[in-house]
Amino acid sequence: xxxxxxxxxxxxxxxxxxxxxxxxxxxxxxxxxxxxxxxxxxxxxxxxxxxxxxxxxxxxxxxxxxxxxxxxxxxxxxxxxxxxxxxxxxxxxxxxxxxxxxxxxxxxxxxxxxxxxxxxxxxxxxxxxxxxxxxxxxxxxxxxxxxxxxxxxxxxxxxxxxxxxxxxxxxxxxxxxxxxxxxxxxxxxxxxxxxxxxxxxxxxxxxxxxxxxxxxxxxxxxxxxxxxxxxxxxxxxxxxxxxxxxxxxxxxxxxxxxxxxxxxxxxxxxxxxxxxxxxxxxxxxxxxxxxxxxxxxxxx
Amino acid sequence: xxxxxxxxxxxxxxxxxxxxxxxxxxxxxxxxxxxxxxxxxxxxxxxxxxxxxxxxxxxxxxxxxxxxxxxxxxxxxxxxxxxxxxxxxxxxxxxxxxxxxxxxxxxxxxxxxxxxxxxxxxxxxxxxxxxxxxxxxxxxxxxxxxxxxxxxxxxxxxxxxxxxxxxxxxxxxxxxxxxxxxxxxxxxxxxxxxxxxxxxxxxxxxxxxxxxxxxxxxxxxxxxxxxxxxxxxxxxxxxxxxxxxxxxxxxxxxxxxxxxxxxxxxxxxxxxxxxxxxxxxxxxxxxxxxxxxxxxxxxx
DNA sequence: TCGCTTCGATAAGTTTAGATTATGATCAAC
DNA sequence: GTTGATCATAATCTAAACTTATCGAAGCGA
Numbered sequence: 075x076x077x078x079x080x081x082x083x084x085x086x087x088x089x090x091x092x093x094x095x096x097x098x099x100x101x102x103x104x105x106x107x108x109x110x111x112x113x114x115x116x117x118x119x120x121x122x123x124x125x126x127x128x129x130x131x132x133x134x135x136x137x138x139x140x141x142x143x144x145x146x147x148x149x150x151x152x153x154x155x156x157x158x159x160x161x162x163x164x165x166x167x168x169x170x171x172x173x174x175x176x177x178x179x180x181x182x183x184x185x186x187x188x189x190x191x192x193x194x195x196x197x198x199x200x201x202x203x204x205x206x207x208x209x210x211x212x213x214x215x216x217x218x219x220x221x222x223x224x225x226x227x228x229x230x231x232x233x234x235x236x237x238x239x240x241x242x243x244x245x246x247x248x249x250x251x252x253x254x255x256x257x258x259x260x261x262x263x264x265x266x267x268x269x270x271x272x273x274x275x276x277x278x279x280x281x282x283x284x285x286x287x288x289x290x291x292x293x294x295x296x297x298x299x300x301x302x303x304x305x306x307x308x309x310x311x312x313x314x315x316x317x318x319x320x321x322x323x324x325x326x327x328x329x330x331x332x333x334x335x336x337x338x339x340x341x342x343x344x345x346x347x348x349x350x351x352x353x354x355x356x357x358x359x360x361x362x363x364x365x366x367x368x369x370x371x372x373x374x
Numbered sequence: 375x376x377x378x379x380x381x382x383x384x385x386x387x388x389x390x391x392x393x394x395x396x397x398x399x400x401x402x403x404x405x406x407x408x409x410x411x412x413x414x415x416x417x418x419x420x421x422x423x424x425x426x427x428x429x430x431x432x433x434x435x436x437x438x439x440x441x442x443x444x445x446x447x448x449x450x451x452x453x454x455x456x457x458x459x460x461x462x463x464x465x466x467x468x469x470x471x472x473x474x475x476x477x478x479x480x481x482x483x484x485x486x487x488x489x490x491x492x493x494x495x496x497x498x499x500x501x502x503x504x505x506x507x508x509x510x511x512x513x514x515x516x517x518x519x520x521x522x523x524x525x526x527x528x529x530x531x532x533x534x535x536x537x538x539x540x541x542x543x544x545x546x547x548x549x550x551x552x553x554x555x556x557x558x559x560x561x562x563x564x565x566x567x568x569x570x571x572x573x574x575x576x577x578x579x580x581x582x583x584x585x586x587x588x589x590x591x592x593x594x595x596x597x598x599x600x601x602x603x604x605x606x607x608x609x610x611x612x613x614x615x616x617x618x619x620x621x622x623x624x625x626x627x628x629x630x631x632x633x634x635x636x637x638x639x640x641x642x643x644x645x646x647x648x649x650x651x652x653x654x655x656x657x658x659x660x661x662x663x664x665x666x667x668x669x670x671x672x673x674x
Numbered sequence: 675t676c677g678c679t680t681c682g683a684t685a686a687g688t689t690t691a692g693a694t695t696a697t698g699a700t701c702a703a704c
Numbered sequence: 705g706t707t708g709a710t711c712a713t714a715a716t717c718t719a720a721a722c723t724t725a726t727c728g729a730a731g732c733g734a
Contacts, residue, residue: 080380095711108693110712120459123652129701133516135652136468140458148451152378155444159420168436216433352423352435395682408722410683429730
């Protein structure tokens with residue numbers, strides 16, 4: 075399809091404004107014949123006359139009058155596209171899709187989202203909460219912009235940066251508060267309640283106890299830390315939870331929380347994104363915000 | 375000012391639609407490298423990334439998503455400009471400024487405008503009523519599209535086509551109805567009431583009586599045919615009026631109307647427009663409409 | 675892990691479109 | 705009739721855009 079060009083529209087608008095080929099050409103920084111030819115070309119393509127060439131003046135035809143309004147619309151729109159681009163370079167705007175694993179989301183997200191909205195008011199934040207493999211999948215497919223997960227992820231196409239390191243703590247019934255602290259091996263002998271398969275935290279806990287991950291164990295697997303703690307308070311066993319979950323999960327449950335002796339079991343939480351993501355530079359900024367959102371929590 | 379081109383926007387839209395350089399290029403009927411280069415150029419000019427090039431797929435960035443909507447707006451607008459042009463070629467649209475002399479306007483215009491609006495419903499008709507020299511002036515300056523005047527105008531830059539020929543009739547008091555018909559010379563001796571200077575009809579009447587046009591005469595000059603007829607009915611003299619004015623002007627006045635013997639005094643009414651007017655072809659159509667509007671009048 | 679395939683980027687060369695300068699035609703004004 | 709202003713046309717040149725050929729990275733199957 076042969077068509078008009080934006081350049082022609084600019085020339086056209088200038089000629090409509092000046093009503094004079096010479097001066098319009100000067101305004102466009104081109105020669106008068108160049109302008110004449112482009113206007114003629116545009117009239118040919120449109121199949122309609124834009125200007126009535128009088129001996130002493132150049133006037134818009136009726137169609138020209140209608141056309142110049144339309145042309146100004148188009149030119150303004152095109153210029154605004156440039157403005158839009160500039161704006162998008164300076165600050166993060168538009169939709170931002172963030173994925174978080176379930177053992178982090180409830181404790182970290184409220185603060186992260188609050189801080190993000192403060193820093194980027196024009197950001198339209200979407201949250202996806204699911205297990206790491208799904209997040210990674212969606213991330214690689216471009217359905218997420220970033221994900222907050224436990225490191226390492228070890229995907230060559232993904233950039234990963236650590237944010238915080240947090241310990242796991244032991245949750246027992248309130249009555250067991252003063253019992254001696256079990257070590258990794260003695261934990262193996264206790265009724266250790268765990269999350270269902272798929273959660274990385276399940277594997278990390280098992281790993282701490284030197285147990286193989288994989289097949290479900292005899293004890294019922296929970297789908298959330300909250301359930302785990304409730305089951306502990308009901309006397310069904312003990313469990314491990316990450317430090318950041320303590321304030322929320324043990325607030326209303328009659329359980330005791332104990333830290334392990336060093337080396338404490340722990341996990342590294344980090345952010346990952348596609349290396350090819352054009353948001354890369356902004357994502358490091360966002361990582362800072364997430365880090366700041368998480369830092370004060372252990373001390374609160 | 376360096377800027378994007380409509381072509382780039384079309385390529386961009388195609389790539390956004392297909393998510394694949396090869397297929398988008400095919401859809402645009404260009405080679406894949408050509409598309410790659412134009413997209414790259416566009417990204418450079420905008421200073422923002424439009425697509426995230428994954429190994430196996432091409433995805434819009436957030437900015438790209440915003441941009442493609444804007445691009446579609448622009449492209450649609452540009453296409454509509456073509457539609458607009460096509461529409462304007464087929465039928466007359468927009469503002470249409472018509473000038474008419476005062477000795478025609480009241481009698482012809484109602485019908486002309488009615489018929490014009492019927493034939494060109496989308497026409498925005500503006501009427502200017504004044505004497506011939508002013509109409510010609512405004513016509514040449516492009517402030518009118520056409521004028522209905524008495525011919526000839528004899529302006530080299532104007533096209534003129536005759537529409538109708540109409541006679542002048544004598545208006546006397548009702549009591550004078552049976553008096554013998556004066557000839558041109560005897561009219562000279564009567565108290566002939568005329569329009570004020572500037573009206574071509576005044577000159578035409580004077581010319582019929584073999585009197586010089588120009589200086590005002592002793593009798594008060596009127597500014598409208600209506601006034602003339604009223605003055606006649608008041609016994610102040612006689613007058614000439616064009617045939618088409620008879621039904622309107624003598625309806626409620628006690629006057630008699632008499633036709634002259636051949637050769638009757640008469641005038642040729644025609645339409646004029648700039649030869650350079652791009653409406654030329656439509657103006658001949660309009661001339662037909664005006665002619666049809668005028669024709670039945672002498673017989674009614 | 676090693677080809678194999680897919681797909682986008684890059685390079686070199688060709689074509690086309692747009693620009694320039696010079697000139698012509700028209701018309702109004704003197 | 706001559707002159708000056710103004711837009712169109714012609715001839716030429718340049719720069720942009722396109723083409724074909726090739727490269728390089730990444731996924732995928734054996």
